Amino acid sequence: DAMVIQNPRYQVTQFGKPVTLSCSQTLNHNVMYWYQQKSSQAPKLLFHYYDKDFNNEADTPDNFQSRRPNTSFCFLDIRSPGLGDAAMYLCATSRDDRGGSQHFGDGTRLSIL
Amino acid sequence: SQQGEEDPQALSIQEGENATMNCSYKTSINNLQWYRQNSGRGLVHLILIRSNEREKHSGRLRVTLDTSKKSSSLLITASRAADTASYFCATDGPRNQFYFGTGTSLTVIP
Numbered sequence: 001d002a003m004v005i006q007n008p009r010y011q012v013t014q015f016g017k018p019v020t021l022s023c024s025q026t027l028n029h030n031v032m033y034w035y036q037q038k039s040s041q042a043p044k045l046l047f048h049y050y051d052k053d054f055n056n057e058a059d060t061p062d063n064f065q066s067r068r069p070n071t072s073f074c075f076l077d078i079r080s081p082g083l084g085d086a087a088m089y090l091c092a093t094s095r096d097d098r099g100g101s102q103h104f105g106d107g108t109r110l111s112i113l
Numbered sequence: 114s115q116q117g118e119e120d121p122q123a124l125s126i127q128e129g130e131n132a133t134m135n136c137s138y139k140t141s142i143n144n145l146q147w148y149r150q151n152s153g154r155g156l157v158h159l160i161l162i163r164s165n166e167r168e169k170h171s172g173r174l175r176v177t178l179d180t181s182k183k184s185s186s187l188l189i190t191a192s193r194a195a196d197t198a199s200y201f202c203a204t205d206g207p208r209n210q211f212y213f214g215t216g217t218s219l220t221v222i223p
Contacts, residue, residue, distance in 0.1 A: 004155075031209050042116060042201060042213040043156065055208055090155055094209065101146055102203075102211055104155030 003027070006091050006105035013081055014113050021076040021108045023091030032074040033102065034066060035090040043090055049074060078110075086112045117202055117214035125220040132189040134217040136202030137182075143205050145178055147187050148213075150199045159187075159200075194223045 004025045013019040023032065031050050035043035047056045049068045063085070065077045078085055088109050092102040117138035126132055138145070144163045148156040162169045162178045162185065169176045175188040189196055202214040 033211070035213075040216075040218075042215050044116075045210055045212065048210060050209055055210070057210075092156075092211075094211075101158035101161055102148075102156070104157070106155045107153075109153075 004091055004093055004103050004105040006089075006108050008108060009106065010109050010111070012111045012113060015083065016080050019078050019081055019110065021078075021089050021091075021110070023074045023076075023105055024072050025074075025091075025093045025103075026072070027093055027103060028071060029093035029095050029103070030071075031094045032068060033092040033094070034064075034074070034076050035092065036085075037088045037090055037107070039087075046076070081110070081112050083112050086110055116212055117204060119200075119202060119214040119217045121217060122215070123218045123220070125222065126192055128192060128194055128221055128223050130192055132192050132196070132219055132221070134187050134200055134219070136185045136187070136214045138185075138202070138204045138212075138214070139183065140204070140206075142180070145176075145185050145205075146203045146211070147174075147176060147185075148201045148203060150201065150216075152198075156201065189219075192219075192221045194221050197221045 007022045033048040034046045037043045046060045068074045088107045090107045092104045094100040094102045119136045146161045147159045150156045160171045173190045178185045199216045199218050201216045203211045
């Protein structure tokens with residue numbers, strides 16, 4: 001089945017130690033998104049790629065970066081994680097038409113020690 | 114922030130009852146979508162309503178949209194225990210972004 005896969009499901013890192021989260025998709029969608037979701041809160045858009053075009057949200061901290069080497073893969077890099085970065089990170093995809101819905105992975109829960 | 118707001122924040126009902134949740138948003142939209150999220154999982158798309166539509170149905174779901182009030186509602190009829198989840202509305206931005214509302218946590222008691 002076509003899907004969005006996030007690895008790992010759970011990630012533990014140390015305060016200040018760089019960490020990379022991965023997302024892959026078999027839907028061949030043009031657009032890929034990264035969201036941060038803290039407990040009992042709404043998903044907050046960090047940035048998204050429209051093909052190779054990177055779109056950052058104005059309030060996304062510089063500590064968060066992303067790479068999309070090809071259509072199928074997208075990575076979220078957190079350069080120096082702080083305790084406040086502990087959250088669920090969700091990857092999603094959509095087609096590039098304006099009427100499309102998003103398809104989500106099951107997320108990576110990041111803990112900071 | 115372009116994040117919308119939903120109410121109620123939490124809703125608890127008996128199985129078989131109807132559940133209604135509301136979403137208000139801030140900017141003009143092309144479409145509004147509703148998603149469900151089970152605990153510890155990703156979001157699942159439920160239904161999309163376009164800005165030129167006022168009401169849409171899908172199975173036990175009914176969505177309304179009032180663009181003059183910048184609001185939408187989601188009605189789940191004849192609720193089941195399996196409907197227990199968080200529900201989010203999402204509005205689209207000018208560059209293929211999606212912005213989610215604050216969510217309603219629904220508990221359906223068997």
